[in-house]
Amino acid sequence: MSPAAPTSRLPVAVLGAPGRMGAETVRAVESAGDLELVAALGRGDDLERAAQAAVVVDFTRPDVVMDHVRWCVQRGISAVVGTTGFTEERLAQVRGWLREQPGTGVVVAPNFSVGAVLMMHFAEQAARFYESVEVVELHHPDKVDAPSGTAVRTAERISAARAEAGVAAPPDATSQELPGARGADVAGIRVHGVRLRGLVAHQEVLFGDQGETLTVRHDSFDRSSFMPGVLAAVRQVRDRPGLTVGIEPFLGLGS
Numbered sequence: 618m619s620p621a622a623p624t625s626r627l628p629v630a631v632l633g634a635p636g637r638m639g640a641e642t643v644r645a646v647e648s649a650g651d652l653e654l655v656a657a658l659g660r661g662d663d664l665e666r667a668a669q670a671a672v673v674v675d676f677t678r679p680d681v682v683m684d685h686v687r688w689c690v691q692r693g694i695s696a697v698v699g700t701t702g703f704t705e706e707r708l709a710q711v712r713g714w715l716r717e718q719p720g721t722g723v724v725v726a727p728n729f730s731v732g733a734v735l736m737m738h739f740a741e742q743a744a745r746f747y748e749s750v751e752v753v754e755l756h757h758p759d760k761v762d763a764p765s766g767t768a769v770r771t772a773e774r775i776s777a778a779r780a781e782a783g784v785a786a787p788p789d790a791t792s793q794e795l796p797g798a799r800g801a802d803v804a805g806i807r808v809h810g811v812r813l814r815g816l817v818a819h820q821e822v823l824f825g826d827q828g829e830t831l832t833v834r835h836d837s838f839d840r841s842s843f844m845p846g847v848l849a850a851v852r853q854v855r856d857r858p859g860l861t862v863g864i865e866p867f868l869g870l871g872s
């Protein structure tokens with residue numbers, strides 16, 4: 618009997634490897650039999666060390682992530698990006714780079730946890746049925762950005778669903794306000810941020826109407842909750858050339 622042909626593992630590099638999410642991703646890649654960690658880079662490390670990767674995972678910071686994505690796309694390396702700070706303008710810029718490299722894929726996901734994806738999905742479904750809605754995101758106090766990327770995306774999706782259904786802006790009689798007391802306005806939806814030691818990543822979407830409320834809540838108690846989504850994106854990003862926003866397609870939710 619001839620020996621089985623050796624199966625090649627997918628070479629993966631992690632940017633932001635010393636960080637909270639980077640370290641969790643390094644562990645997950647090292648534990649996956651079909652993946653090979655070829656570089657684990659932090660601030661100041663030479664990006665060229667990631668050049669042998671087929672897929673780069675980025676969990677760094679909003680101020681450096683665009684340079685990393687451009688570096689990957691220019692080399693035809695696919696990227697899975699969890700770092701926050703992706704505005705519509707940034708996404709358009711990534712699409713522009715990808716037009717020059719048609720075989721390359723980039724996944725930008727504000728949240729890789731399955732529960733968080735479902736929370737956003739359920740909130741979007743509920744959006745048109747309620748007069749009032751507000752988003753409360755709660756995170757560990759070492760987080761540098763507010764509101765969270767997940768909260769921004771949730772508010773944008775709720776806003777779009779309400780606009781499509783012709784629902785008016787949520788009522789709010791506030792005429793005297795200490796700045797910040799009513800949170801941030803994201804696409805017409807109020808978003809509130811809590812930073813508390815002991816928390817990881819949590820979000821509530823509060824809906825209200827005559828005589829009733831509905832709360833859709835998700836809790837990540839541990840960063841391992843993000844890893845199944847990260848690994849699914851790593852394995853599939855090269856099969857989806859162009860830009861994919863969110864991991865919904867990998868879960869059979871949306872295109």
Ligand SMILES: NC(=O)C1=CN([C@@H]2O[C@H](COP(=O)(O)OP(=O)(O)OC[C@H]3O[C@@H](n4cnc5c(N)ncnc54)[C@H](OP(=O)(O)O)[C@@H]3O)[C@@H](O)[C@H]2O)C=CC1
Nearest residue numbers: 633635636637638659660677681699700701726727728729
């Ligand atoms: N999509 C998702 O599911 C999730 C997304 N996130 C997002 O991921 C990002 C990272 O979060 P988190 O891990 O908690 O943050 P950390 O601050 O723990 O990690 C970021 C790491 O990136 C490093 N870094 C900074 N600049 C560079 C660079 N140019 N090249 C390589 N590494 C660099 C930092 O180094 P230094 O400390 O020296 O600055 C740090 O080690 C945030 O934007 C966060 O919101 C977080 C959780 C889940």
Ligand SMILES: O=C(O)C1=N[C@H](C(=O)O)C[C@H](O)C1
Nearest residue numbers: 701727728760765766767818
């Ligand atoms: O910084 C974090 O921790 C997280 N960041 C992402 C976000 O901003 O939405 C995802 C999750 O909330 C954890």
